[in-house]
Amino acid sequence: MDARDLLPMGEISRRSGFAASAIRFYEAEGLIEAHRSGGGQRRFERNVLRRLAFIRAASNVGLTIEEIRDELARLPGNRTPTKADWHRISQHWRRRLDDQIAALERLKGGLDSCIGCGCLSLRSCAFSNAGDWAARQGPGAQLLPDTLRKPHPTRRTSG
Amino acid sequence: MDARDLLPMGEISRRSGFAASAIRFYEAEGLIEAHRSGGGQRRFERNVLRRLAFIRAASNVGLTIEEIRDELARLPGNRTPTKADWHRISQHWRRRLDDQIAALERLKGGLDSCIGCGCLSLRSCAFSNAGDWAARQGPGAQLLPDTLRKPHPTRRTSG
């Protein structure tokens, strides 16, 4: 590992488009790694740029830091993702996007039927009915998948 | 206004599906109104239930409190939304949902082309390119509309 191959913070930031603070944050979260100069400054390997591109793409798809970390963990850190890696991952992301799209379509469908009836009734209108939300894992199709749910601040889902 | 027509907190909460704290919050935010009993307890008019149904629906579509307040402000408080009201509003919501759907489709398209090239390159891959994000109101179509952007915590958009 030749020191001349290592990039300083400023360059990584400029070339990735992430703020330095975000990059430090990602390092603290274990999404990327950094070497240190004699004086303690970060020095990044070039592949970190690819990781950051990956992080941005994943974040566009709506993955959480946690999920991105998991996905990155399955990518051996020092090699470029193979076509197979990327295929597997993109399948996963595509499914997620499809779910989100389907959910929005359902919501739009609800809107349509509400235009028809003009009701917005608490009893009969699925669109504004609380039941869909209260039922945690009901039997029928839920209006929105978790990925599009507003994450309710302190409502705990599993513990 | 006969006092027997006014509903207490518990009943509004139960029938709307909102927690009492949420209902208090909405009152504080000016989305709904409440009378008070002699001792200072809230007493709600029946139409508040319809307002709350509206709030839930709007929130499902992804409107912020601010936007919901604006939309409610245009609905005369004491009448049931007319068919015309509801039509106008649902048009608005539909456009928003359509935008979101289109954005997700674009994202998916980006995924597809990335599967093709297997690149995830910083230079050529629109999917993970930061340029789209950095450019505040660029000329071309943006990958995601504001409604689907992760709202960056302290990045100020206008002042």
Next chain:
DNA sequence: GTTCAAGTTCAAGTGAACTTGAGTTCAAGG
């Protein structure tokens, strides 16, 4: 008159994903 669930206020907490600020140090050029 006693009881107690249901209601009240107000301040502070929550989670996600970072940013900001304060105060300090590094490293490269002249």
Next chain:
DNA sequence: CCTTGAACTCAAGTTCACTTGAACTTGAAC
């Protein structure tokens, strides 16, 4: 050596839409 911009750490702040907790009061029933 001096300067100056880039980088460092660590704690605290930000937004949104509520929730939680503490400490207290109401009001309906018995």
